[in-house]
Amino acid sequence: MSLRIATWNINSLRLRLPRLPDLIAALAPDVLCLQETKVADALFPAEDLRALGFPHLAHRGMKGYNGVAILSRRPVTVLDGFPDWCGKGDCRHLAVRIEAEGGPLDLHDFYVPAGGDVADPEANPKFAHKLAFIAETRAFFAAQPRLARTILVGDLNIAPLENDVWSHRQLRDVVSHTPPETEGLAAWMATGFIDAVRQFVPAAEKHFTWWSYRNRDWRASDRGRRLDHVWATPDLLPALRDQITLKDARDWPQASDHVPVAVTVAL
DNA sequence: ATGGTTGAGCGTCAA
Numbered sequence: 001m002s003l004r005i006a007t008w009n010i011n012s013l014r015l016r017l018p019r020l021p022d023l024i025a026a027l028a029p030d031v032l033c034l035q036e037t038k039v040a041d042a043l044f045p046a047e048d049l050r051a052l053g054f055p056h057l058a059h060r061g062m063k064g065y066n067g068v069a070i071l072s073r074r075p076v077t078v079l080d081g082f083p084d085w086c087g088k089g090d091c092r093h094l095a096v097r098i099e100a101e102g103g104p105l106d107l108h109d110f111y112v113p114a115g116g117d118v119a120d121p122e123a124n125p126k127f128a129h130k131l132a133f134i135a136e137t138r139a140f141f142a143a144q145p146r147l148a149r150t151i152l153v154g155d156l157n158i159a160p161l162e163n164d165v166w167s168h169r170q171l172r173d174v175v176s177h178t179p180p181e182t183e184g185l186a187a188w189m190a191t192g193f194i195d196a197v198r199q200f201v202p203a204a205e206k207h208f209t210w211w212s213y214r215n216r217d218w219r220a221s222d223r224g225r226r227l228d229h230v231w232a233t234p235d236l237l238p239a240l241r242d243q244i245t246l247k248d249a250r251d252w253p254q255a256s257d258h259v260p261v262a263v264t265v266a267l
Numbered sequence: 268a269t270g271g272t273t274g275a276g277c278g279t280c281a282a
Contacts, residue, residue: 011282012274036282038275064275065282114282126281157282213272213282257273257282 001101002241002266003074005031007109007153007228008249009210009258013037013069014045019252020052026246027262030073031098035111035155037067044069060091068094068109068154075099079106083140086132100267103149110137110154115175130157131180138188147192151265152231155258158185161198163206164226176225193231196263200243210258211250218250230263239266 006029010016013034023032032054039045040063049057054071058078061067068091070076076096085092092111097104113133116126141147158181162168171177189195201207208224215221232240241264249259 015274036274065280116281214270216271254273 002264003030003098003100003105004028004262004264005033005107005151005153005230006260006262007033007035007155007230008260009035009111009155009228009256011036011038011256011258013039013067014043015254016256017045017048019249019254019256020049022252023246023249023260024052026248027244027260029262031076031107032071033094033107033109033153034069034071035067035109037061037069038064039067058094058096060094062091066091066111068092068111070094070096070107070109072096072098076107083136085136086129088129092133102267105265105267106147106150108150108152108154110152110156112155112157114157115181117175119173119175119178127175130175131184134158134181134184134188138184138191141188141191144192147233148235150193150233151196151236151263152193153229153261155227156185156229157227158182159225159227160185160189161203161226163203164208166206166208166223166225171225176227189231192233194234194237196230196232196236196240197226197243197245197261199237199240201245207245208247209245209261213257228258228261230261232263232265236265240264241266 059069115130121128211218
């Protein structure tokens, strides 16, 4: 049995709902993890999503900001017992267990704070929050017994490798690629995950999942960053089959500034 | 150094 897991910062679930058939046609995901749904749970468009072939839904949303959701073709149960990261109650994490051949698979969907514009935690509370968030997640996962059969996806808002940004030199002081962020993210990953997408795309190759809205021609300037990630526990390494980064989605009508990323796991 | 664009929801704030 193979499971295709996709992640997408949808930047408003209700506005981008008409794009989901395009995503499904292109990727045929079994599970779709969303970030920045920007919809309160009471207004979650569950019926529309069930009609698209995802009967099993989990979501954690709030009005206007943040919000994560997991859409699944297979049954899921929501996992609890996780911290309210940084004590803010701001709907940035959801975890589920998916029943699969050979045992369950645990799946985490994260939306890491963007961190604002100024890369100084003293001057910018949003950047301080971002660093605190990744320190907290890192400490939490480090304290877990060794995880297995676990996938972690999401908009982690950090481009960790030199070729995860269009210019390592020019972005060294820009939020998303500063040393405290890239080192913090690497330390979090090192608590028990490997970078699933980079198993298929060599680190020497540029690879992006996000292009700013503020470019006249995003494809021509290609000033992208790889902010969206799929991590897996090392036991799943032999089960990873492919990765798809759906760059064409950046040209969809009313595109998100992030494109979907999917990984297939043979379980 | 600055500005550029989008979304939520009607002020700006967040990204």
